[in-house]
Amino acid sequence: MTVLLFTVIVLLGAFLAGLLGSLTGLGGGVIIIPLLTLVLGVDIHYAIGASIVSVIATSTGSAAAYVKEGITNIRIGMFLEVATTISAITGAVITVFINPQYIAVIFGLILLLSAFMMVRKKIAHEQPVSPGRLSNFFKLNGTYPTDRGMQPYTVHNVAGGFAMMFVAGIISGLLGIGSGALKVIAMDNIMKIPFKVSTTTSNFMMGVTAAASAVVYLHRGQIDPGIAMPVSLGVLLGATIGSKILLKTNTDKLKIVFAVVVTFLALQMIYNGLSGNI
Amino acid sequence: MKKEAKHFFADKDIQIVLGVLLRVGVILSMSIVFIGGLIYLLGAGDQAVDYAVFDPAHSGYSTMVSIFKGLLSFNGKAIIQFGVLLLIFTPVARVAFSIFSFVIERDYLYVLIGLLVLSIILFSLSNKLVH
Numbered sequence: 001m002t003v004l005l006f007t008v009i010v011l012l013g014a015f016l017a018g019l020l021g022s023l024t025g026l027g028g029g030v031i032i033i034p035l036l037t038l039v040l041g042v043d044i045h046y047a048i049g050a051s052i053v054s055v056i057a058t059s060t061g062s063a064a065a066y067v068k069e070g071i072t073n074i075r076i077g078m079f080l081e082v083a084t085t086i087s088a089i090t091g092a093v094i095t096v097f098i099n100p101q102y103i104a105v106i107f108g109l110i111l112l113l114s115a116f117m118m119v120r121k122k123i124a125h126e127q128p129v130s131p132g133r134l135s136n137f138f139k140l141n142g143t144y145p146t147d148r149g150m151q152p153y154t155v156h157n158v159a160g161g162f163a164m165m166f167v168a169g170i171i172s173g174l175l176g177i178g179s180g181a182l183k184v185i186a187m188d189n190i191m192k193i194p195f196k197v198s199t200t201t202s203n204f205m206m207g208v209t210a211a212a213s214a215v216v217y218l219h220r221g222q223i224d225p226g227i228a229m230p231v232s233l234g235v236l237l238g239a240t241i242g243s244k245i246l247l248k249t250n251t252d253k254l255k256i257v258f259a260v261v262v263t264f265l266a267l268q269m270i271y272n273g274l275s276g277n278i
Numbered sequence: 279m280k281k282e283a284k285h286f287f288a289d290k291d292i293q294i295v296l297g298v299l300l301r302v303g304v305i306l307s308m309s310i311v312f313i314g315g316l317i318y319l320l321g322a323g324d325q326a327v328d329y330a331v332f333d334p335a336h337s338g339y340s341t342m343v344s345i346f347k348g349l350l351s352f353n354g355k356a357i358i359q360f361g362v363l364l365l366i367f368t369p370v371a372r373v374a375f376s377i378f379s380f381v382i383e384r385d386y387l388y389v390l391i392g393l394l395v396l397s398i399i400l401f402s403l404s405n406k407l408v409h
Contacts, residue, residue: 004323007315045332053362057304060368062298074376078391081373085398092402096332138387207369208395214366215402218359219341221334225358226327229315232362236308 003226009040010230018058018238023251024258026114028235029177033107034265037278042227044100044107044278048176049222052214055234059206061236062243066200071144073197076155077204079138080186083162084169084209091173092213096220098174104273107175111266114181115259133196134158144197153194161191174212177208187227292379298370303368307361314357321354370399 017031029051036047069077095103131141131154140155155161164186172179180202186199217223272278339345339359348356377392 002323003325003327004319006327007319007323017399022363040329042329043332044284047394053365056365057308060300060365060372061304063369063372064297064304074379075388078373078376078388078395081395082391082398085395085402089398089402139385204372208373208399211366211369212399214362215399218362218366221337221340222332223340223359223362224329224337225314225318225339225355225362227329228362229311229318229358232365233308233315234310236304 006040007226007230010036010227011234013039014054014231014234015238018054018094018235018240019242020063020238020258021106021235022058022239022242023246023249024118024255025180026258026262027055027178027180028176029241030111030114030262032231032235033176033266033270034111036227037229038265038268038272041206043069044103045096045222046224046227048095048103049214049217049224050227050231051176052210052217053223053228055172055176056207056214057232057236059178059203061240063200063204063207063220065243066203071138071196072200072204073142073144073193074204075138075142076140076187076193076197077189077201077208078115079140080162081205081208083165084172084205085212087166087169088090088173088209088213090164091170091175092216093270094252095174100278101273101276103175104269104278106171107216108266108268108270108273110171110175110177110179110181111262111269115262115266117181117184117261118255118262131155132158138210142197144194146191153197154192157190161186164190169209171204172209173216176217178210181208292375292382296375299375300368300372303371304365307365307368308365310359310361311358314354314359314361316354317352317357318354370396373399 013035014032017035018028021028021031032054033047033051036042036050037044135141135155135158139157140158141153143150143152164182168179168186171182183202183205184198187193187202188195214223229250339348339356345356345359349360373396374390377389377396380388380392403406
């Protein structure tokens with residue numbers, strides 16, 4: 001395959017990954033990595049390096065829009081970034097010492113979890129719960145704008161959320177993805193932060209976390225310009241268009257269809273990992 | 279009055295500046311990646327790709343020094359990597375900016391937390407981690 005043909009195929013694939021990733025809330029990385037490895041036979045270490053670049057591009061691009069609305073809780077983000085940056089760097093350092101087959105299997109499992117998180121029913125927990133001592137000390141409780149004015153919220157189980165973020169960071173560094181599914185578990189399910197706040201805040205953290213591991217990848221030669229270029233351009237373009245469509249459409253059906261596709265990809269990754277084809 | 283002005287500056291102006299900073303960072307770095315990509319494709323478009331096995335030396339531009347050297351010779355790959363580098367620094371600049379806004383708010387606990395995050399990222403810049 002020539003460089004030109006490879007670039008065109010990856011560009012198209014990355015565009016689709018970015019589009020679907022933003023429509024379903026899954027992120028582009030979890031789709032582009034199977035595409036590169038399963039379809040184009042690219043070594044998973046290169047795929048990871050290219051994917052992390054696209055994670056920074058999309059999360060930073062959408063953060064620019066969120067930041068004006070004042071929903072992002074910068075303190076929660078900054079506080080949890082202590083965990084995610086340390087663990088993302090750790091993940092990025094150890095990733096080359098792990099057999100690529102195991103990485104493929106871990107990736108497949110995370111993919112399955114993401115598919116499940118995408119279709120599960122979201123339960124709102126906006127009723128004020130009494131804040132813990134840690135969330136008071138770190139000033140994590142806040143307010144966010146709603147139709148009925150500013151809605152106050154409190155943050156629960158800070159230590160548990162912090163620990164879960166550590167896991168999310170490791171996975172992000174290990175696999176080159178934003179690991180949004182794990183961040184949602186930490187913020188929604190453990191810390192009981194309202195959706196609006198947790199979505200934008202996790203997006204804020206994603207760019208910073210990815211930047212930390214991207215530097216490690218760059219030094220190691222995992223970010224190859226020939227792959228990173230079409231992947232980052234394609235994913236960013238797709239995600240930008242996706243976020244425009246998202247405002248006007250209901251994506252519930254798309255999510256179910258896509259969950260099936262992602263589950264298939266996940267099983268494929270796990271199968272290839274176990275049989276040594278990766 | 280003075281307190282109000284400070285609050286306004288911290289909450290509103292900084293958010294707007296931050297939004298612009300992020301947008302400019304992404305657009306600028308991606309434009310550089312695009313230009314570098316065109317130069318790279320014009321020069322090497324008909325060569326064969328080989329990414330089947332990971333080779334740390336293959337990219338050729340994995341240190342800042344080599345990227346800047348390649349920039350001077352107008353190398354497409356080096357220009358792409360420079361754009362990637364710029365993109366990586368955009369969220370890092372956001373952390374630095376947030377620290378600045380915490381200083382204005384006199385929230386020293388968060389100045390400290392922000393500095394901790396920033397130093398963790400800067401620590402990863404030393405390539406001792408991989409070599």
